[in-house]
Amino acid sequence: MKNNVSFTRPIQFLLQKGKGVRKGNLLFSKKYAPYLMVSPFIIFFVLFFLYPIISTIHMSFLEIYPGERTFVGLGNYYKLLNPHFYTALYNSTIYTLWTLIILIPVPMVLAVLLNSKITPLRNVFRSALFIPALTSVIVAGVIFRLLFGESESSFANAVITQLGFSPQQWMMHHGTGMFLMVLLASWRWMGVNILYFLAGLQNIPQTLYESAEMDGAGTVTKFFRITLPLLKPVLVYVLTISIYAGFRMFEESYVFWQNHSPGNIGLTITGYLYRQGFENFDLGFGAAIGLVLLLIVLLLNLIQLKFFGVFRKGDE
């Protein structure tokens, strides 16, 4: 505290000096200060959000060569009707489905176990399960490429040989390639989703379980009748961000194939955007891909949120 006093003295001196003009001073005005404080957001919003969004929409109707822009109407959108984009769309969809199938139920069950008093050493496991989330996707890629190396004696091939299968070239085939991407994502995101569900579980009042027990409810009944319904907000949140993350996916594929996978087995929507925009410099086409991506995630999430009745809240 003592330091504080000496630190503020010059400021207090200034304050006394400025008392007469305080009304005109922006820093003192209750009316203008909040605008000053939020101004960074407004500036950044206009410069790095509003303008780029409008520009993307504009660009998507143009054909862009260096120094020359011609209006092509929906031309870039028609160009989307090609097998490469279908592949990208297909891969992104399958990837999203797999991550939803794995990264929602499994973390939810693990969170319930980690929240329950019957599990010993809960805090240790909680930390252990979170640690993969700290790694960058690149480091995760390095690890999984090592474990799933093509050599017959590499870890994954050694394991499946033991189980009686023949060794695989994991990064060369469609099914195994998808498996690698989903595995990498599952490994990195498990801990984060567990955390979300744990936070939700801790908001459920313990008394609900106690009274259910008095009515003779078993573990399973309690899970489906109390835990699951009360976890719904978290569930919807995790579902929303998972749909976003799934369709946006780029890096999980990049670490395996640097955006040039054999037979496009790792091509995703964002990967296609990157290829067209930053490798082929077809900016107009890239912009159109981005907008279609936006449309897909917004539409899917709207349907999903409507299905879970999120919009009905206002009427109640």
Add this chain to the structure above:
Amino acid sequence: MEWIHKRRNRFLSILSLLVVFFFSLFALFPLFALLLASLKPSSELMRFGLNLKLQPELLSLKNYFYLFSEQARLYFEWYKNSLIVTLLYTAISLFLSSMVGYALAIYDFKGKNLILTLVLFVMMIPLEIMMLPLFEEMILFRLIDTYWGVVLPFAVAPFAVFFFRQYAIGLPRELLDAARIDGCSEFGIYLRIMSPLMVPAYGAMAILQAMNSWNNFLWPLVVLRSNEMFTLPIGLAGLLTPYGNNYDILISGSVLAILPIIILFIFFQRYFISGLTLGGVKE
């Protein structure tokens, strides 16, 4: 009856332990594998891939020493770049985002709800969509291949703004009027009275933003062009190719790349958790 109950609990407890243990193994095993690989000669990895035989006669710290050699000179350039970008981004985004969030929580002013809606809206739009015009802007501002180019477009982070707003709503407002009577300016109140009360929020966001920035990939990949300017993820990614990898730097380099975040996590675990959950799930 009592003993049946106890027995059943014991059984459930062991079952639960096994499940959790299995998944923890799944979480930690790959990191152990990386550590093991970093101690093996890269020629061995090239030929046989990574196996789990310990082979103590092969293990050495040679790969780590190699990082300090002249051939791996760039590695510590990348490390330095990553540190600079992370510190710069964390400092700026905390300063700006906390101020915006604070104002949205404490004051009533015209347009406040609009701004809050916009903050949430920005959070919902994926970066990938506006990457191309943003890139053009970076060219225009001459920020390509600079630290500022990586940091600036995201310096006001909507997630952090929302997080600080949620936190600041709970601050005691009685202090405001007391401070005003004492002749404190609105900025003074924010800087000297309210900010210190937000320290836990600063802690949580500092760690989250630092981790995100340290691991950030797509945008730095777009903005950074020369080898000397790469951050760690971009530099390391350049060593991966579809046809084989430059293991000499890659593996020991990856271990050192996760180290700072793991250390942060060990000391500030609580902040990691509150940073990730408060903004998203509460309410």
